[in-house]
Amino acid sequence: MLKRIRTVLAVIFWAGITLLLLDFTGALHGWLGWMAKIQFLPAVMALNVAVIIGLVLLTLVFGRVYCSVICPLGVFQDGVAHLNVSRKKRKKNHKPYSYSPEMKWLRYGVWVLFVIALVAGVQSLVALLAPYSAWGRIVQNLFQPVYIWVNNLLAAIAERAGSYAFYEKEVWLRSLPTFFVAIVTLIVVVVLAWKNGRTYCNTVCPVGTTLSFFSRFALFRPVIDTEKCKNCKMCEHNCKASCIDISRHQIDYSRCVDCFNCLDSCKFGALHYQFAYGKGRPGRNEAAADSSAAPQNEKALNDGGRRAFLAGTALAVGTAALKAQEKKVDGGFATLLDKEIPERDVPLTPPGSASVKEFYRHCTACQLCVAECPNNVLRPSTSLEHLMQPEMSYERGYCRPECTRCSEVCPAGAIRRIDRVEKTRYHIGTARINRTLCVTENGTSCGNCARHCPAGAIQMVEAEGYDVPIPTVNEQLCIGCGACENLCPVRPISAITVNGRHNHLNED
Numbered sequence: 001m002l003k004r005i006r007t008v009l010a011v012i013f014w015a016g017i018t019l020l021l022l023d024f025t026g027a028l029h030g031w032l033g034w035m036a037k038i039q040f041l042p043a044v045m046a047l048n049v050a051v052i053i054g055l056v057l058l059t060l061v062f063g064r065v066y067c068s069v070i071c072p073l074g075v076f077q078d079g080v081a082h083l084n085v086s087r088k089k090r091k092k093n094h095k096p097y098s099y100s101p102e103m104k105w106l107r108y109g110v111w112v113l114f115v116i117a118l119v120a121g122v123q124s125l126v127a128l129l130a131p132y133s134a135w136g137r138i139v140q141n142l143f144q145p146v147y148i149w150v151n152n153l154l155a156a157i158a159e160r161a162g163s164y165a166f167y168e169k170e171v172w173l174r175s176l177p178t179f180f181v182a183i184v185t186l187i188v189v190v191v192l193a194w195k196n197g198r199t200y201c202n203t204v205c206p207v208g209t210t211l212s213f214f215s216r217f218a219l220f221r222p223v224i225d226t227e228k229c230k231n232c233k234m235c236e237h238n239c240k241a242s243c244i245d246i247s248r249h250q251i252d253y254s255r256c257v258d259c260f261n262c263l264d265s266c267k268f269g270a271l272h273y274q275f276a277y278g279k280g281r282p283g284r285n286e287a288a289a290d291s292s293a294a295p296q297n298e299k300a301l302n303d304g305g306r307r308a309f310l311a312g313t314a315l316a317v318g319t320a321a322l323k324a325q326e327k328k329v330d331g332g333f334a335t336l337l338d339k340e341i342p343e344r345d346v347p348l349t350p351p352g353s354a355s356v357k358e359f360y361r362h363c364t365a366c367q368l369c370v371a372e373c374p375n376n377v378l379r380p381s382t383s384l385e386h387l388m389q390p391e392m393s394y395e396r397g398y399c400r401p402e403c404t405r406c407s408e409v410c411p412a413g414a415i416r417r418i419d420r421v422e423k424t425r426y427h428i429g430t431a432r433i434n435r436t437l438c439v440t441e442n443g444t445s446c447g448n449c450a451r452h453c454p455a456g457a458i459q460m461v462e463a464e465g466y467d468v469p470i471p472t473v474n475e476q477l478c479i480g481c482g483a484c485e486n487l488c489p490v491r492p493i494s495a496i497t498v499n500g501r502h503n504h505l506n507e508d
Helices: 002-022 029-037 040-045 049-062 065-071 072-088 104-120 123-127 129-159 177-196 199-203 204-217 261-265 298-318 356-360 368-372 405-409 448-452 485-488
Strands: 221-225 270-276 376-380 390-392 427-435 458-461 472-474 496-500
Touching: 002 029, 002 065, 002 072, 002 129, 002 368, 002 472, 029 040, 029 405, 040 129, 040 204, 049 065, 049 204, 065 072, 065 204, 072 129, 072 177, 072 199, 072 204, 104 123, 104 199, 104 204, 123 129, 129 177, 129 204, 129 368, 177 199, 199 204, 199 496, 261 270, 368 376, 368 405, 427 472, 472 496, 485 496
Parallel strands: none
Antiparallel strands: 221 270, 376 390, 427 496, 458 472
16 A cells, blocks of 8 residues: 555656646646755755755655655656566566665765765756756656647647647757757666666765665664565565665665565565554664674664764755758748857846856756746756756747746746746846947848837937948846847847846846
């Protein structure tokens, strides 16, 4: 029964978060947005103390159920491992897993590297290792294009039937480096889960390692009854975490993710999920132990556990294939070149981020805002410093004044939630005109940038030496929305481009 309950909850969480990352309409966020906010790393980055304390208490009471129920990458690994185990069950003497000692040097080495990167602000490395960010990267880059293609097919069918229940959405490659990172991440996770179950969770994942500091002291744990145990090793062979050493009747609770496979596989009733500190609590042979240390060295284990607990507390509390773009034509006569990304001295970050520095310090690169952006403005950065973290560019659209979608979905506090009125206070960039590219330089009257500027920051004025009015920018009024850059007829680089501002609420 415990395994069934855990499986149902895991499927609900995994499906909810995946749908949240797939959805490009924003319709699901009101129902499922809270699932992103209770992920461990976004809660840490947003300094959401209530969620952090809640997850720590959950682990202290029930063990690492976060990893087997709430974490989407963890649940995905369970699914992959289950497929492989089901395939092998047809064979006789089926032994999919066996006990393996903890790889301390790798596990804690990755964790230390993660903490250093987190403190130093090397968010690209943090995003590479964090499980929620990895799953968001996989879904947005690899699964969402397929989801949108199916939507576009339904939209075409509905249109022929005279219905507008669906609308077409453009599919395009937002960032080639992030796309490749997503592919490699998916391959690594699938291979490890297929062969060894929870290897990624217990040797690479820094969130799993952090929670392991607390799971050692969980009130409820799987416990081996040595009197009933027949040493058949069925529990050991079905443990995805490879943490049951049945020859010593030991369970490494730092790696146990409470999947309850062991309880389900024991035919002699020797395994129970129970309160670990009352009467009948496990003896020394049944308690979680460091497999590389002598079982009798209990005091050393307890001292190490206390240090690990304090270290974990300090961290938790202190811190496609893609469709080719069809060429557009001007009146059917000339092919219009695709716009190219101009060079910007300062990157553009969304309204709601107080500054570029604050945005990139809190962003977990989960790609949720990228997936939800209705104007095709947000994309993962290709720069090494901010790799995989979102930035804005205006080749395919501009940041419409009425849209606040990214601020509504961000779970990490990198983009503060704002309404349409508050959005007008954020000046994310300043438009600048390249006179050598502007068509007015050749005496052609245009004014497209001035007509479409929602802030009224661009005016067409008479100037000496020009036969037609030329555009000028009032930098005090410019909010950096990019309407001028996007709608400028000059291609491939617009004659008017927006350069980011370091501080969005104050003067640079």
